[in-house]
Amino acid sequence: ANDGYKLWLDYQPIQDPELKTQVKNLLDGVFFYGENDTYQVIKKELELASENMLDQSPIYSQERLGNSKLWIGTRDQLSQVLSLTQQGEIRELGADGYWRGPLVFEGKTYYAIIGNNPVGTLYGVFNWLNSIQTKTFNSSSIISDSPKVKVRMLNHWDNLDRTVERGYAGASIWDWHRLPGYVDPRYIDYARANASLGINAVSLTNVNANALILTTDFMKKVKVLADLFRPYGIKVFLTARFSAPIQIGGLKTADPLDPEVIKFWKEKTVEMYSFIPDFGGFLVKANSEGQPGPHEYGRNHAEGANMLADALAPHGGLLIWRAFVYSHEVDEDRHKQANLEFEPLDGKFRDNVIIQVKNGAIDFQPREPFHPLFGAVNHTQLGMEFQITQEYLGQATQLVFLAPMWEEVLKSKTFQPSQSSTVASVVETPINENHKTLIAGVSNIGTDRNWTGHLFGQANWYAFGKLAWDPELDSKAITDEWIKLTFGNSSELASKIETMMLESHEAAVDYMTPLGLHHIMGRSHHYGPGPWVTGGRADWTSLYYHRADSLGIGFDRTSSGSDALAQYAPEIAQEWSDPNQIPEKFLLWFHHLPWDFKLKNGMTLWDGIANHYDLGVKKAREMQQTWASLKGEIDPERFHHVEQLLAIQVEEAEWWRNACLLYFQSINHLPFPDNIEKPE
């Protein structure tokens, strides 16, 4: 049975005789240049891989020379066998970097996997195992790599009662009730999976935080996880509730300038580090959606963040403060809020503060233009926050591969701070040598056997890790790799699945929110269409976002409207303020236009909207057909799992199309174009 539990670390038996001989040869003589907890982890991984791939255990050599063939260690440990040039090249790769390839020493050729630190070595080993599974291993070529981003982090939105905010794959994997005494073996598989992607940080708890996580009892539980994750190079972070001094400290205030409050956080932090000496730091959501924060006391984000950052600094901890600030008082256009609050504070944050910004200004919509904060501040370190869990993208029911969406955002040109800047370059570049860079992803992991609910949710976890390591990667390469690791090396099968995956996001945008429409989903659960949603706060309604009336549709964010566009670089503001020049995918995000506005293909806006919705449905059906054609080529368990989910996806694509088109038609009373399937 294949329930997907093993993720991309399945280690299938090697079929290719030549590859098998090569790998067997190396695993018959493994020599470690030292001993530490991370090498223990490497040994376990080699044993697991070897047993599955070759049906035998690796053979460890006690001597560096003699029978050894595969050398594993750090640059320092191998310094005697490396030339100065080689040492220099490897050093250049920086922390967590690795080098693997043939090494000639005293006339004999060894194969070496070398890291700049033990964790880099682990990354090198995972990369080597990956190359074997994808049949790209070649023992005579040199491969080296290093991460472009320092902190590559998962954000779990997990509550202490094991419910998961926006989690669709079962309960939280953190079994707080039975910790610290009971250690679920799953924690180790979780750490392996993350380390295999280079993920090196995890925030365990919901950003809508519970102060109890900072009590001594919970610290003891967190310590168990931190100890388990350490050899895998993973640091633990926690979310800090800003009002914790009141909730668990017995104080009357959480004012960040109050000496008692400052003392509370200092002592809490000291206590935390007494349990976890390499604790990563705190992640904070403040003054957003009703969460407590410094504004209650007339203080700004910098005053709030810096107070916590000062408590963490002596221990080397980071303070990650979210730019997802969302309250209805600030501006009539929610799009502008983060820039309005954070631009004036540019340069006011401590060196160990990172401002974590969602990829777009609203909230993980099916497609958003990049967040205007990227490029708008020069003296504040910004980190990226992606959402891996598909809150607005069919949750764990739909196959929507997110790498193309993330790639689109990362490759967007910001034109600031320099003409050639992109979102990726902003995120990758430390503002000075004291700063760390960050990419975070809101996790889609839960207790489901396959971890992510939908088998293809695993691809989103995988792609996130790869892009956090190298934001310049192209989604096609990531897709190919994941498919091979998940379904094997048949190229026909791979090309079919690849097409499905790479087209799935555009399909979802088409049947949910084409042409820049956004935030028209069902209220609060965020599942399914709801363009009619009214009531409550204006910016919770769908009408606020689509603004459809008998004359037209769309949100005017140009200078004649909210002018959110002015928050982007002038190059962008200028081009996008013209409805004939803006990329059509963002049209209604920034423009309110008449229903008969002419699109680039000559259709009216209304006909264009209808065609996009219809196309989305057709693409969903195509995915279903493609999958059906793979019957017999994929094990029945995974085949049937995806088959059933795709059937639901097709129904839901129709549901979105029909609901949205009939709703908009009830407003504009226009006929549907002839060429589409009529919604009913």
Ligand code: GCU
């Ligand atoms: C979204 C989501 C919330 C979450 C919030 C956040 O609004 O629906 O559940 O708390 O984002 O990112 O803080």
